[in-house]
Amino acid sequence: MRDYEKIRSAIIRGGTSKGVFILKNDLPADPESRDKVILSIYGGTDERQIDGLGGADSLTSKLAIINVSPRPDVDIEFTFGQVGIGTGTIDYNSNCGNILSGVGPFAVDEGLVAVQKPYTKVRILNTNTNTIIEAAVPVSSGKAVTKGNYTIDGVPGKGAKIVLNFLHADGSKTGKLFPTGNRKEVLHTKAGNFDVSIVDVAAPAVFVQAEQLGLNGTEMHTDLTAEQLHILEMIRSSAANKIGFVTRKEEATKVTPSSPKIVIVSPSQTYTNISGETIEQQTIHLTARAMSMQKMHKTFPVTGGICTATAAKLKGTVVYECSIHHHNDEFIIGHPSGSMEFSIRCKDNGQQVELDKTAVARTSRRLMEGYAYVPKELFWNEAESIY
Structure with missing residues (x-):
């Protein structure tokens, strides 16, 4: 007996991230047993994840659980999991827009949705935030198209353009565009007081300007000291406490390590990216650095980017204060690997904000499909099989 x-x-690259995609019905129904199985697939508590499919990096230690939705207004339900590296935990508190870009193609290729040419619109419910995203997936011969001419910084080569439109994205996790009711406020931490904006569009995020941290805003992931990383996590933890994610700020790193996100913002600047290429000041509207699981994101998160680009259009936020403004929908963020373009259309009269469009384009590619092997005993809950 085996x-x-x-x-x-299936292992799929979605945007600048990579994750394992699994159908919900193929996992144990019991949440505790399910997570034990998932952690085994990724390599358990080993920081190298050598005995699993994780890549020992927060951008490659991601999970997508997929099922056909019973709701008439939705095609697919997608649950995102950020699998901790060496922690033995899975964070389900946030969405991931990069992994989201692989959900539509996965649904098409698995025959979970009716296919239409040349684009199949897949209505996806993200269960983490209870928000709906429409993915426009290019198709040919009944399958998702991979090849194309669209490029995204942080991914080599070109791919087929997938447009993600986040519907009613404000208040995705907290129910409010401004979870604390303020566009700008002071967070008090042991490291000092910081002017921040806490905004929730597609995902909640706390924004702080680089100069308040003693940074210039063009740092790379290897430039931040342990002390600076600690200060950033203190700010993020204070924000998590303030919006009710944790009862004590000291619990945030363990309980909700990926949400809210924290983003460092500064005016558009000329800098050299990770690949040694020059990002010119005049080609971007904002310079930003996002944190991912207490480390700097090597590119930029999609949901965090939607939130950043929207916050840049809202007067009174710390993001608005250092952004270049215009009347076009296009907004470009400069990040460590290059730049990322968003399409944001909103009306803001100072009291009420109406979001008309919050969209971004990505690429995706299925890298492999097959079976993950999991120890048999993990499928047993105490002495009784969960199946």
Whole structure:
């Protein structure tokens, strides 16, 4: 008798991230057993994840659980999991827009949605935030198209353009565009007081200007000291406490390590990216650095980017204060690997904000499909099989 079970899965690059995609029905229904199985797939508590499919990096230690939705207004339900590296935990408190870009193609290729040419519109419910995203997936011969001419910084080569439109994205997790009711406020931490804006569009995020941290805003992931990383996490933890994600700020790193996101913003600047290329000041509207699981994101998160680009259009926020403004929908953020373009259309009279469009384009590619092997005993809850 074999001592393992097989879980059908696919490894897919979505945007600048990579994750394992699994159908919900192929996982245990019991949440505790499910997470034990998932952690085994990724390599358990080993920081190298050598005995699993994780890549020992927060951008490649991601999970997508997929099922066909019973709701008439939605095609697919997508649950995102950020699998901790060496922590033995999975954070389900936030969405990931990069992994989201692989959900539409996955649904098409798995035959979970009716296919239409040349684009299939897949209505996706993100269960983490209870928001709906429409993905326009290019198709040919009944399958998602991979090849194309669209490029995104942080991914080599070109791919087929997938447009993600976040519907009613404000208050995605907290129910409010400004979770504390303020466009700008002071957070008090042991490291000092910081002017921040806490905004929730597609995902909640706390924004702080680089100069308040003693930074110039063009730092790379290797430039931040342990002390600076600690200060950033203190700010993020204080924000998590203030919006009710945790009862004590000291719990935030363990309980909700990926949400809210924290983003460092500064005016548009000329800098050299990770690949040694020059990003010219006049080609971007804002310079920003996002944190991912207590480390600097090597590119930029999609949901965090939607939130950043929207906050840049809202008067009174710390993001608005250092952004270049215009009347076009296009907004470009400069990040460590290059730049990222968003399409944001909103009306703001100072009292009420109406979001008409919050969209971004990505690419995706299925890298492999097959079975993940999981120890058989993980499918047993105490002495009783969960199946």
